[in-house]
Amino acid sequence: MTYSDYVYVCRPQLPDAEAIAGYIRGIDSRRHYSNRGPLVQQLEERIATSFERPAHAVRSTSSGTSALEVAILAKTGLATPDRPLALIPSFSFAATGLAVERCGYRVHFVDIDPETWALDPVALARHPLLDQAGLIVSVAPYGVLPDMAALEALHAATGVPVVVDAAAAFEAVLDHPDQISQSVPLSLSFHATKTFSTGEGGAVIWDNPAGQDMVQQVSNFGFFLSRECKVAGTNAKMSEYHAAVGLAMLDEFPARRRDYARVSALYAKAAEVCDPGGAMLLPPRVSSAYALFEAQDAAHFDRAEKILLGGKVETRRWYEDGQHTQPHFAAAGSDPLPVTDSLSRKLIGLPMAHDLAAHDVARVVRLLQQAAEPAAGAPDPTHGMATSPA
Ligand SMILES: Cc1ncc(COP(=O)(O)O)c(C=O)c1O
Structure with a gap:
């Protein structure tokens, strides 16, 4: 068996050597490799400009x-x-x-809202453990930003600091820069699996100059304008090499987004022609890094996963069955998690790539149709679609 006929769930493609060469030559001549070099600052400025914010709003890091x-x-x-x-x-x-x-907190898992897939700020304000909580982390699931104004209000009403893990939300911030907050920082991931990537990398997005000075300080061993370690810190700095990849990726990003939109449209068209038997959740509703299928129930989910794999289509449970099912978190505190348990056994990560071919999209949807046990004689999902590779 060869692996070449598999449709992979994710096939990242970062800028090639030629695209980054000019930036790398600059590093060679300057011999400035890390510690907020000129490329890191240029990357932060360009991202901040695309987010319609001053440069302080973006601080890069070594990962999400x-x-x-x-x-x-x-x-x-x-x-x-x-x-x-x-x-x-x-x-x-x-x-x-x-x-x-890593920041010293004990994890306590809370269930999500079935509509937003995120924490419910109103329910959190009444949480029985709130008086023991030093932190609330909301997540932007699959790059869908939570209601930032509601999180700001939660912070203001309870005094409990709120931070958003918005790992996959680069495009959501780009399209909705008004969601950038002064009081609630967002973290982004620039991992290769994300739509905007530096290979490994990330950033804190926060329209708060003093807060971002502190981000800079904790990212650099607690040092700020001196070599004195004054606060709990770490080494979270992005290198000039990663910034070079990010700058080349920004150069290509408008074209990259158009390519993702094309693939998303292919999925939508295929699902229109041939009912996949469940909801397709596609960009721009979620980040372009994902195409999700929501099965009817756990039995349908199991059947779909099996049939897709049998048809050599790789899938992924991006959040597995929730963090509470990971062995490391077995002893963590937890509320009952019925929505998380149910959603985790319904959402399937389908193949997504900026250059996914139309015939591969058609294959995925055809297999989903089989998993839905369609009546004999159902229409061909490739009908009406371009069949040449992208
Ligand atoms: C929700 C979420 N948080 C954090 C991360 C970690 O990001 P990184 O791999 O850049 O460290 C990821 C990675 O996919 C993620 O999905």
């Missing part, structure tokens, strides 16, 4: 996980004995809980 850690440390610092808990959704990637723990 470190962005979340430094956002927490800058916003509120390490956990304290009287408020040791962090209230977070289980419906997320394991990085959310791990980052919270």
Whole structure:
């Protein structure tokens, strides 16, 4: 068996050597490799401009996980004995809980709202453990930003600091820069699986100059304008090499978004021609990094996963069955999580790539149709679609 005929769930493509060469040559001549070099600052400025914000609003980091850690440390610092808990959704990637723990908090999982897939700020304001919570981390699931105004209000009403793990939300911030907050920092991931990538990397987005100075300080061993370690910090700095990739990626980004929109339209068209038996959740509703299928129930989900795999289509449960099912978090505190449990057994991550071919999209949808057990003689999902590769 060869692997070449598989449709992979994710096939990242970052700028090639030629596209980054000019930036790298600049690094060679300057011999400035890290510690907020000129490329890092240029990347932050360009991202801030595209977010219609001043340069301070963006501080780059070495990963999305470190962005979340430094956002927490800058916003509120390490956990304290009287408020040791962090209230977070289980419906997320394991990085959310791990980052919270690295800042000294004890994870307590809270269920999500079935409509938004995010924490419900109104319910959180009445949470019985609120008086032990030193932190609330809301997540932007699949790049869908939570209601930032409601989170600001939650922070103001309860005094509990709020940070948003918005790992996949680069496009959401780009399209809705009014959601950038002064009081609630957002962390982004620039991992290769995300639509905008530096290979590994991330950023804290926060329209708060003093807060971002603190982000800079905790990202650099607690140093700020001196070599004195004054606050709990780490090394979360982005290197010039990663910034070079990011700058080349920004150069290509408008074309990249058009390509993703084309693939999203292919999925929508295929699902129109041939009912996949469940909801297709596609960009721009979610980040362009994802095409999601929502099965009717767990039995349908199991059947669809199996049939797609049998048809050599790779799928992914991006958040697995929720963080609470990960062995490391077995002892963490938790509310009952019926929405997380149900959604985790319904959402399937389908193949998505900026250059996914029309015939591969058609294959995915055809297999979904089989999993829905359609009546004999159902229409061909390729009908009416271009069949040549992208
Ligand atoms: C919700 C969420 N948070 C954090 C991360 C971690 O980002 P990184 O891999 O850049 O550290 C991810 C990665 O996919 C994620 O999906």
